[in-house]
Amino acid sequence: MIKVRIPTPLRPLTKNQGEVDVTAGSIADLVNTLEASYPGIKARLCDDSGELRRFVNIYVNEEDIRFLKGKDTALKSGDEVSIVPAIAGG
Amino acid sequence: MELTESEIQRYSRHIILQDVGGKGQLKLKRAKVLLIGAGGLGSPAGLYLAAAGIGTIGLVDGDVVDLSNLQRQIMHSTATLGKPKVESGKKTLSAINPEITINAYHQLVDAENILPLVSQYDIVLDGSDNFTTRFLVNDACFFAKKTLISASMFRFEGQLTTIKPHAGYPCYRCLYPEPPPAGLVPNCQEAGVLGVLAGTMGILQASEAIKEILGTGETIADKLLIYDALDMKFRKVGRPKDPACPLCGSNPKIKDLSMDYTVSCTI
Numbered sequence: 517m518i519k520v521r522i523p524t525p526l527r528p529l530t531k532n533q534g535e536v537d538v539t540a541g542s543i544a545d546l547v548n549t550l551e552a553s554y555p556g557i558k559a560r561l562c563d564d565s566g567e568l569r570r571f572v573n574i575y576v577n578e579e580d581i582r583f584l585k586g587k588d589t590a591l592k593s594g595d596e597v598s599i600v601p602a603i604a605g606g
Numbered sequence: 607m608e609l610t611e612s613e614i615q616r617y618s619r620h621i622i623l624q625d626v627g628g629k630g631q632l633k634l635k636r637a638k639v640l641l642i643g644a645g646g647l648g649s650p651a652g653l654y655l656a657a658a659g660i661g662t663i664g665l666v667d668g669d670v671v672d673l674s675n676l677q678r679q680i681m682h683s684t685a686t687l688g689k690p691k692v693e694s695g696k697k698t699l700s701a702i703n704p705e706i707t708i709n710a711y712h713q714l715v716d717a718e719n720i721l722p723l724v725s726q727y728d729i730v731l732d733g734s735d736n737f738t739t740r741f742l743v744n745d746a747c748f749f750a751k752k753t754l755i756s757a758s759m760f761r762f763e764g765q766l767t768t769i770k771p772h773a774g775y776p777c778y779r780c781l782y783p784e785p786p787p788a789g790l791v792p793n794c795q796e797a798g799v800l801g802v803l804a805g806t807m808g809i810l811q812a813s814e815a816i817k818e819i820l821g822t823g824e825t826i827a828d829k830l831l832i833y834d835a836l837d838m839k840f841r842k843v844g845r846p847k848d849p850a851c852p853l854c855g856s857n858p859k860i861k862d863l864s865m866d867y868t869v870s871c872t873i
């Protein structure tokens with residue numbers, strides 16, 4: 517089981533849950549699993565070609581997956597995944 | 607430059623701290639801090655920086671005080687409705703501390719005016735409310751080699767980091783390479799925000815600015831702090847330097863401020 521932290525802007529898609537549990541072997545797998553439960557979330561995370569958007573960061577534990585293996589970053593049970601989009605309010 | 611008798615009294619609770627002392631208080635007096643945005647973040651940051659004795663504070667903001675600002679923008683009041691925020695802010699900060707200099711710039715920052723402006727200051731606090739300004743401020747501070755303390759917020763959530771690529775740390779584009787296209791991420795003042803969250807995040811910015819000036823404590827330049835007010839959770843994630851960063855990477859694409867920074871403001 518992997519704990520996924522959903523940021524405020526995406527919570528309308530997860531019935532306002534800030535944290536959801538999923539089972540997935542990689543980030544790509546996790547995105548598809550989230551999409552199955554919460555339709556629409558994938559489009560917020562990935563562009564039309566399926567690449568992760570450049571203003572949304574995904575962290576496994578405390579590491580940015582752009583500096584690991586991107587979407588191919590492996591996940592294991594107990595990992596915590598955080599989705600962190602750029603926000604601009606001041 | 608020395609501390610006057612009244613300053614020694616005013617800052618006595620700082621001066622008795624080992625990490626500040628008279629020397630540190632003089633550093634604060636000599637420091638020049640620019641606040642980009644005199645709104646939700648700039649208000650609490652400005653109040654505490656003024657009280658702390660930052661010798662010169664610059665306020666830059668093109669807006670006037672609106673009734674809907676007062677739920678969080680505590681530098682302003684019902685009495686200054688309709689006045690430029692920088693004038694309203696200057697009045698409040700001078701009342702707290704008449705011993706410091708406040709410069710008010712009633713203008714929007716743009717690619718033309720930002721470099722001459724940040725060049726006059728040591729540290730910049732970004733409390734702007736849109737991605738256009740945030741990317742512009744990051745790039746300008748990179749070229750001017752100024753430390754930037756960046757905070758932002760949305761509804762119940764805030765983010766904070768210190769940006770000082772001139773000291774070997776990552777820039778804002780290392781964290782978020784590009785702004786979102788219009789419509790994908792709410793980025794405007796029209797989005798709701800918990801008023802008190804502005805206080806939490808603005809004061810954290812002020813605290814980091816003071817630490818940078820004093821040269822004390824741990825920097826947050828290699829981390830991103832995420833605060834969720836609803837869950838009452840502070841989390842930090844790693845923020846490495848991106849070797850492929852378009853601004854501070856080894857083969858930069860951005861060499862000046864001539865790019866189009868406009869991101870339309872729609873939700």
Ligand SMILES: [Zn+2]
Pocket residue numbers: 776777778779780781848851852853854855
């Ligand atoms: Zn960079």
